[in-house]
Amino acid sequence: xTMFLRSFIPSLAALLLAATNAGAQGLLIDKxxxxxxxxxxxxxxxxxxxxxxxxxxxxxxDLGRSKxxxxxxxxxxxxxxxxxxxxxxxxxxxxxRQFPVAHxxxxxxxxxxxxxxxxxxxxxxxxxxKDIVVPIALxxxxxxxxxxxxxxxxxxxDYRIGEGMWADTELVDSGVVVRVRMVLPPLA
Amino acid sequence: xxxxxxKARYSGIAxxxxxxxxxxxxxxxxxxLSMVPLPISPRKLHWYAWHKWxxxxxxxxxxxRVGWRWVRPAPLPVPMTHWQRRAARASHLALYAxxxxxxxxxxxxxxxxxxxxxxxxxxPLPDLVPADKTLAAALKAVHVSLNFVLAVLVCVHxxxxxxxxFVDRDTALVRMLPGMRLRGSAQ
Numbered sequence: 001x002t003m004f005l006r007s008f009i010p011s012l013a014a015l016l017l018a019a020t021n022a023g024a025q026g027l028l029i030d031k032x033x034x035x036x037x038x039x040x041x042x043x044x045x046x047x048x049x050x051x052x053x054x055x056x057x058x059x060x061x062d063l064g065r066s067k068x069x070x071x072x073x074x075x076x077x078x079x080x081x082x083x084x085x086x087x088x089x090x091x092x093x094x095x096x097r098q099f100p101v102a103h104x105x106x107x108x109x110x111x112x113x114x115x116x117x118x119x120x121x122x123x124x125x126x127x128x129x130k131d132i133v134v135p136i137a138l139x140x141x142x143x144x145x146x147x148x149x150x151x152x153x154x155x156x157x158d159y160r161i162g163e164g165m166w167a168d169t170e171l172v173d174s175g176v177v178v179r180v181r182m183v184l185p186p187l188a
Numbered sequence: 189x190x191x192x193x194x195k196a197r198y199s200g201i202a203x204x205x206x207x208x209x210x211x212x213x214x215x216x217x218x219x220x221l222s223m224v225p226l227p228i229s230p231r232k233l234h235w236y237a238w239h240k241w242x243x244x245x246x247x248x249x250x251x252x253r254v255g256w257r258w259v260r261p262a263p264l265p266v267p268m269t270h271w272q273r274r275a276a277r278a279s280h281l282a283l284y285a286x287x288x289x290x291x292x293x294x295x296x297x298x299x300x301x302x303x304x305x306x307x308x309x310x311x312p313l314p315d316l317v318p319a320d321k322t323l324a325a326a327l328k329a330v331h332v333s334l335n336f337v338l339a340v341l342v343c344v345h346x347x348x349x350x351x352x353x354f355v356d357r358d359t360a361l362v363r364m365l366p367g368m369r370l371r372g373s374a375q
Contacts, residue, residue, distance in 0.1 A: 041237045042309030046302075080302045080319060087228045171230050 027054055028145060031183035034072060038156075039173035045084075051076035056182060058148065060138075063109045068119055068182075070104040092163045099126045107131075115139065119150065125159040134180065144186045151179040196263035197363040205253045206364055209246060209287065210342075216242040217339060237309070240298060244307045247291035250284065266358040276348070279341060286338040293334050297327035 035048040051073040059066050075096045079085050089096040106121035115138040123132050136150030154176045156162050162172055198206070216239055223235035265273055295313055298305050302319035306312045317323060352360035 040233060042306040042312075043237075043304050083228050165230050168230060171233060 026185065027056055028183040028185060029054075031145070031181075033181050034070075034178070035181075036154075036176050036178045038176045041171060045079070047077060047079045049073065049076050050078050054182065056184065058109075058146070058184060060111070063111060063117075066106075066109045068104070068106040068109070068121070070102075072102040072104075073100065074102055075100060092166055093161055095126060102126075104132075117148075123154075126161060128159045130158055136180075141183065146184045146186065148182045148184070149180070151177055154178050198263060199256075199260050200366070201256055202253070202260065202262070203364055203366050205249055205256065207366070209249055209253070212242050212246050212249070213287070213338070213342070216246070217335065220335070240294065240305050241308055243291040243294050244305065244313070246287055250287040254284065263363060266352065266356075266360045268356070268358075279344060279348075283338075283341055283345060286334060286341065290331070290334045290338055293327060293331040297324065297331045300324040300327050 032054070033048055034052055035046065038045050038047075049072050053071045055067070055069040057065065057067050074094045075089055077085055077088055077094075079088065088094055091098075103124045104121055106119050108120045110118050110120075112118050112135070117136050117138065119134045119136055121132060121134070122129050132152055132154075134150045134152045136148045139147045139149070141147050155174050156172070156176055157167070157169075157174050161176075166172060197203075219235055219239045219242070223232060223239060226232040226235065265276060268276070295305050296317050299315040299317050300320055300323045304312055304315050317327075349361040349364075352358050353362065
């Protein structure tokens with residue numbers, strides 16, 4: 001019995017915590033987005049991901065327990081051009097057959113004053129894992145939801161995105177600006 | 189005043205702008221036709237960019253030509269029949285209009301596909317229309333049709349110039365050629 005309780009209570013606690021997290025901060029996924037802008041010969045090319053999952057716990061008064069995790073379906077990329085979408089899934093770019101998902105997991109979230117925070121974490125993309133820091137700003141929208149907006153500069157070369165004939169950064173800039181907008185229901 | 193103004197030549201600048209435009213539009217037509225079927229590649233992206241930059245250049249050069257023509261009017265037409273003069277005038281007007289409209293249609297078409305035109309990779313032209321697939325299909329048809337009309341008019345223009353030179357034996361062509369002295373001209 002004690003053995004059962006010893007293992008049961010922590011699992012129950014974990015389960016309750018998970019349920020609370022999911023219940024308290026279910027992301028408003030239709031209002032949230034992951035977009036990016038790359039540059040080709042001086043022209044901004046915008047895109048977004050249609051399918052991704054996130055597990056976000058954001059407690060401004062308890063940043064130690066706060067976390068953000070993302071799984072992004074790279075094949076769901078939207079570039080407003082079928083030709084470009086087919087190309088970017090190919091081995092020289094994302095190679096979605098081998099690496100279908102990009103993963104991000106925060107390692108720490110710290111306040112940098114006011115409504116600004118820094119989310120540090122590890123981004124895994126095309127088999128490469130790098131530490132990144134995403135500065136975010138927190139606002140409220142008119143419905144009272146919390147809107148966290150942040151962006152960071154991703155160097156495509158770091159993750160071998162656009163190899164071989166596409167490596168030329170005069171043609172496709174090395175920097176890709178990734179913009180994240182997460183909408184969470186009112187914080188408790 | 190000289191009795192035969194028609195023996196006057198176009199100014200050096202007008203001649204330079206005319207032939208530069210001729211070179212650019214023929215090159216850009218060839219580039220436009222060859223870039224579309226290319227598989228996606230760095231070459232394709234470069235060709236598309238050059239095509240847009242050349243088109244924008246033609247647009248700018250055309251305004252320069254119109255401005256220059258206003259400062260230094262074209263020499264009077266060579267002697268020809270009334271209907272020929274009217275046809276020449278109409279076709280020249282149409283050519284100028286197309287030299288402006290074809291690049292504009294390409295610019296709008298590019299915007300409608302979601303790709304902004306950035307002249308020489310430095311100067312962004314505003315997107316005047318939204319990215320929209322239906323609109324893009326319509327603007328593509330407009331761009332292609334206007335180009336077809338331009339190509340036909342360039343052929344007519346060239347044929348007329350050759351006819352003036354070889355059949356009528358007048359100075360219509362020679363006065364637009366660089367560095368050629370006109371027969372019997374004092375200039």
